Amino acid sequence: MDAFEIADLIRRRRISPVEVVEATLARIERLNPQLNAFIAVFGEQARQAARRAERLVMQRRRTLPPLFGVPVSVKDLVLTTEAPTTAGSRIFGSGLVAREDAPVVRRLRRAGAIIIGKTNLHEVALGVTSANEHFGPVRNPHDPERVAGGSSGGSAVAVATGMGPLSVGSDTRGSIRIPAACCGVTGLKPTRGLVSTDGVVPLSPSLDHVGPLARTAAECALMLEVMAGPRHAGRFVKASRRSAKGMRVGVSEFHLRDLDAAVQKPIDAAIRQLGKLGCRLHDVQLPALDEAHAASVVISASEAVAYHDQFLTTKPEAYGPLVRKRLEDAYRWTALDLLRARATLDAVTVAFAGLFEDLDCLVGAVLPTGPPKIGDTTVRVNGQEIGVVDAFTRLNAPQNMAGVPSLSVPCGTAHGLPVGLQFVGPLGGDATALRLASNYQAR
Numbered sequence: 001m002d003a004f005e006i007a008d009l010i011r012r013r014r015i016s017p018v019e020v021v022e023a024t025l026a027r028i029e030r031l032n033p034q035l036n037a038f039i040a041v042f043g044e045q046a047r048q049a050a051r052r053a054e055r056l057v058m059q060r061r062r063t064l065p066p067l068f069g070v071p072v073s074v075k076d077l078v079l080t081t082e083a084p085t086t087a088g089s090r091i092f093g094s095g096l097v098a099r100e101d102a103p104v105v106r107r108l109r110r111a112g113a114i115i116i117g118k119t120n121l122h123e124v125a126l127g128v129t130s131a132n133e134h135f136g137p138v139r140n141p142h143d144p145e146r147v148a149g150g151s152s153g154g155s156a157v158a159v160a161t162g163m164g165p166l167s168v169g170s171d172t173r174g175s176i177r178i179p180a181a182c183c184g185v186t187g188l189k190p191t192r193g194l195v196s197t198d199g200v201v202p203l204s205p206s207l208d209h210v211g212p213l214a215r216t217a218a219e220c221a222l223m224l225e226v227m228a229g230p231r232h233a234g235r236f237v238k239a240s241r242r243s244a245k246g247m248r249v250g251v252s253e254f255h256l257r258d259l260d261a262a263v264q265k266p267i268d269a270a271i272r273q274l275g276k277l278g279c280r281l282h283d284v285q286l287p288a289l290d291e292a293h294a295a296s297v298v299i300s301a302s303e304a305v306a307y308h309d310q311f312l313t314t315k316p317e318a319y320g321p322l323v324r325k326r327l328e329d330a331y332r333w334t335a336l337d338l339l340r341a342r343a344t345l346d347a348v349t350v351a352f353a354g355l356f357e358d359l360d361c362l363v364g365a366v367l368p369t370g371p372p373k374i375g376d377t378t379v380r381v382n383g384q385e386i387g388v389v390d391a392f393t394r395l396n397a398p399q400n401m402a403g404v405p406s407l408s409v410p411c412g413t414a415h416g417l418p419v420g421l422q423f424v425g426p427l428g429g430d431a432t433a434l435r436l437a438s439n440y441q442a443r
Contacts, residue, residue, distance in 0.1 A: 003070045003165045003219045007112070010057060010069040017053040017069035017114065021046050024071045024116055028163045035139045037148075037157040038073070041117040042082045046071070049114045066233075067226060068112030071164040075155050076118035077125055078102045078168055078210070079199040087201040088121040088132050088151075090318040091311040102199025104168060104210055104227050111226040116164050119154030123323045125170060125203045126304060127151055128178050128392040129374070133320025137374045140182060142417050146371045149179030149392070155213045156183040166223050167213045172203045173296055174366075174396025176211050177408035181366040181420025184410045186437070187213040188220045191428050192403030195227045202307055204300040206345070207400040217409060217437035224430060239431035244439035245278030247360045247432075254289045255364020255395050255422060260381045263419050266412025267365050270421045270440065274363065277439055282359065288344075288351035292398035293390070295344035298337050299401075301330035345401045349427075352402040356426035361436045365395055366408040366420035395422065405430040409437045 001009070009015045025043050032038050053069045056062075074080055077087050079102040084095025100106075105115065120138045122130045130138035130153025138153035140146040141161050148157050152169030156179035159167050169176040171189040180187030188211045195210045202208055212223035221236035251271055259267065275281050305312070308327050316324055355362065368391055369381045378385045399406040404427050408420035421440070425433030 001165070002215060003067065003222060006070050006165065007066060007068055011064050013057055017050040017057070018047070020069055021050040021071060021114060021116070024164050027161070028117070031161050031163060034144060035141055035157050035161065036136050037119055037138055037154040037161070037163060038117045039076045039086060039088070039120050039135055039154070040083045042115060045082050046114050046116050053112065053114070065110065065112040066222060067108065070113050070166060071116040072108055072113040073116050073119050073155060073158045073164045073167040074105060075121055075152050075167070075169050077121060077170055077201045078105060080105050080115060080118065082115065083118065085118070085201065087125070088123045088135060090134055091124070091308070091315065096201070098199070103196040104199070107226055107229065108168070113166070113226070119152070119158055119167060121154055122151035123320050124201065124308070125151040125172060125175060126323050126326055128174065128389055130154065130179065131374055133322060139374070140371055142184065146373050146417070147182065149182030149371060151175040152187070152213065153179045156180050156185050156187065159185045159213050159215060165214060166219065168227075169211060169213050170200060171209045171211060171400065172207045172300055173393040173400055176213060177366050177396055177406065177420065177422065178392050180213055180408040181410075181418060182371040184418030185213055185215055186217050186220055186407060186409050186441075187211065188224060188407040188430075188434070189399065189405065190224060190228070190430050191405045194430065195224070204303040206303060207296065207300055209400065217407065217434050217441055220407065221434045221438065236431050236434055239435045240438035242435050243278070244274075244436050247279045247436055248282065248358065249274055249279045249436065250282050250284035250355060250359040250362040252362050252364040252424075253283065253285045255362070258368055258381060259365055260369040260414065262414035263365060263367070263369055266414065266419045267421060270411035271363060273443060274436070274440060277443060279436070284355060284359070284362070286351050286355060288347050289398045291344045292348045292401050293394050295341035296393070296397035296401055298333050298341035299345065302333045302338050305330035348398055349402040352404050353427065356429070360432050362424040364422050366422045367392055367395065370414050370417040370419070399424055403427060405433045407433055407437055409441055
């Protein structure tokens, strides 16, 4: 069942929140040892919350909120009161102890969600595979020998395998959309600033976003309404139910460039389906995006090392060797490099704004190829070896630079592994992107 069904059946007293939580915990107990999606599971706390919810349902004294009784997992980068937050690292010792939840978690609880546990991730969110050097790799449910994508890999696996219908992830250069594409679920990076990043261990504040992962765009819309705050109630779900007929959709040359042939086929088929929905398709080029990836490396690396310098100089051994090397390599960037990168950020922002004067949405691929095996540092795209990080962030980083909403929706398979189609909306146009994505999924 999806989040809508669970909440509806609980409201109608057809199922109990206790039953839902017990079923979710049982599934985690059965599947997590193999897939390693969770760092911490809040069994007893979740059961207590479910029993409280059950009492409220039986009283029928008030209208129940939209996620009432729905289990939600949270990336272990986001502060929660149940357990220390590790950020998938040992730099905080046993973790950051929080006296209060991050704002996004508080909003989920107010909406009736039951926090079920904290999900595994790439250490400090600095990576695209979730091959965590301290807690072990998150494994792809379609092939456990392959990566789940990252850095929000545990969240994507939890949703893909029914270890809870919803999860909270974060995205700096694709860290929600990459694992969503790898695992065959839906993941949304909202407009910058729409969802608070307070109480979230930072990687690159200029590029960081917090967003939902679910099986469908409609569920992401529901979750986004809660995460963004009460003034957005009803806005995104309503938009996701509107017809896409007549929408002006740009087919992005940049986001279709240099794809593996096996990935290209389902992407092309998905775009044809948009035409059958009544969308007006337009081929578009955005030359400004050609420099976006390199600039995003400079910005994200510079801001990451600025935060982690305090730990690199006092306890460097607390990092995994690979993450430590990536952080230390960032010391080479100069102030001039950063200023030039920020100028590129401005140019990319202007380019997206100009594009959306004439278009409602942009579509393209999330990844040029499928998930590699755990431990591989390169992927092969049409016979060419490319570094995994560069390959997986190339089509995603520009949207973080501009802060525009974008989401990955499964659109088929390549070599038996999921492929993600990316929908990009204008700044503040989360409802538009969700509308088109939900229409595509419904078809």
